[in-house]
Amino acid sequence: MKLITKFVLIYLIVTIIVLGIGGFVSYHVIKGELDNELKWRFLDRVERVTYLLEQGKNFEGSVSEENHTNLEIVALPNRIEPNVEIRDTLVWHDRLQQREHNLKMVAHRNVDGTSYRITTYGALVESDDITEAVIEILLWILGLQVVGAVGVGFIVSNRLFKPFRKTLKRIKNFTLQDKKPIPAENTSVAEFDDLNRFVEEMTSKAVSDYVNLKEFAENASHELQTPLSIIKGKLELLTETELSPEQYQFVEDSQRSVKKLSRLSESLALLTKIENHEFVETENINLSTLINESTQAFDEFIALNGLTVETDVEDDVFVQMHPVLTDILWTNLFQNAIKHNIKEGRIHIELTKQKLEIANTGRPLSSSPGELFQRFKKDTVDSKSIGLGLAIIKRIVDQYHYTISYQNDEEWHTIKITF
CATH class of the missing domain: 1.10.287.130 (Signal transduction histidine kinase, dimerisation/phosphotransfer (DHp) domain)
Structure with a gap:
């Protein structure tokens, strides 16, 4: 994942979290403000009714005074201390034909020695409506944030990170064989x-x-x-x-x-x-021809050691390698199979477009197969061996990103290179 893509994703994740928290807070703030506004309107209505009562106006039962609906004024037989009570209630809505949530205020007031119960109520803004409004606002904000993040991330950052990408490209193309360091270039960014x-x-x-x-x-x-x-x-x-x-x-x-x-x-x-990658040039090498010619060249040495060589070489198997390294790779493999064989032993060579496999008879392996590819690692103390043959083979194989494995099955020792 590219740096700018990761930055945009992190930015959007943080934005979503912040908007979620902001939405939760906004919902409760808006709902609280609406409820408080409705309460203040009810209190204002109660105070106006109390004033009219003090002016001698007579109210009987439910009234609609000065466009104030949902107002009920009842004179009480007993005196009650002034108080205000607010609670939620359900009121039948004729148009919707269902009960709707309302806020109800019951206030007691004393006027000229008479206690009055003043009741008023009004429709609340429903929680679902507030939630839908908040979500719609947040989605608009999130959409704008996404557009802004993508715009900043993939347009503005192309210019901002241009020096970094240029430096990265120069590092990728750097090779020790050129013997030239990468000169520093000045940019507008200190980092x-x-x-x-x-x-x-x-x-x-x-x-x-x-x-x-x-x-x-x-x-x-x-x-x-x-x-x-x-x-x-x-x-x-x-x-x-x-x-x-x-x-x-x-x-x-x-x-x-x-x-x-x-x-x-x-x-x-x-x-x-x-290891210093001095053999960087590659050619299309016919490995089939190389193996066939080398086995013929070793005929006398093979006969002298009483060995039998079996080949199963597919025609025209080409590999993209340096010719010198190809010759060293195969020569070391073949000499290793001859050197570590037994009297009247056998060698089996198999070559396909997918792999090169060479197996030879020999004494059972006493150490770990993986250790044999290390420098100066030998399974036996042999004055003729310097312990670098398989290490050289492994280094060549690694340079071309092939894979090599060593397997020992009783008297058979098999080295397999997968192209």
């Missing part, structure tokens, strides 16, 4: 200026850290390869000299360690490049 300055500082630091890290990784990898090459060459020369069996074994162990260290350096450098 947006603060945001733009923060974005500039943040991207400047990110670019600086990225450049430093990239240079360090490249330099470290390059500088490490030079002494490793020298050590490798010296060890090869050493093998050509006269060595005892024990000394020769030491040299072989050293050579294996040097090769492992060299592979480790190359793999870490590759992993860093992948």
Whole structure:
């Protein structure tokens, strides 16, 4: 939900609550004012009748005096102290042919030693009528509020939030590979200026850290390869000299360690490049052709290990990936299936437009399958493995928003990538 939409909804919810409370208060205020006005009219009528009685005018029974209807004046035999009583009553309405709510006032007045009961009544404004009037007014107000909120929210705010949307778009398009921070732009809103300055500082630091890290990784990898090459060459020369069996074994162990260290350096450098999104270009890669050609290229190595490879590869399965990453992904998967297999084991490869699945026989898994995708996580202590193959595969898969899973069913180990 967009910010302005959420703001308008919150505004309308608050408006409805306020109008509801206002309607409740308005109803009681209006009803109270109308009732009080009617009471004051009745009191005025009583006072006028009392004045006429004091002037000697004679009233008998129900009268209509000076256009005052619903007036009854009765002389009482006993003297009663002056008082006023107000209550609700029901009076028959000839036109509506039903009883209607009325307000009735009974007043006692003493004139020249005689007590009089003066009764008058009149129609009340019904609660339903007040409620309908209040609701109608509130609906008009709410309608105007909705129109105003929508107008302000979606017309005025388009100009108000334009700098924010522009900054957000620039953040979305920002990439470390460009090595350019997002420059701050001045706006007419202080909060947006603060945001733009923060974005500039943040991207400047990110670019600086990225450049430093990239240079360090490249330099470290390059500088490490030079002494490793020298050590490798010296060890090869050493093998050509006269060595005892024990000394020769030491040299072989050293050579294996040097090769492992060299592979480790190359793999870490590759992993860093992948995580820094240096392989951003993509091509339409025919994965079917790549898999078929690579399995043929490994025929001798497969035969040497006594393995059987079964393929179920659908023709012309294309993926949108960087060609180098595609080759690394498949090579690591296939080498992993060969390396961790058993004697006279099997490998099954299945490729469709929806998934790539490679399964190999092997020893039962002793650790959690999810941990194998972490760096330097190995199920067994193997001097030949550096523990980065599956981590590289996982990082490539994540970059293209594919999903990968690892399943172990007795002797079968299956890695599945869903496109």
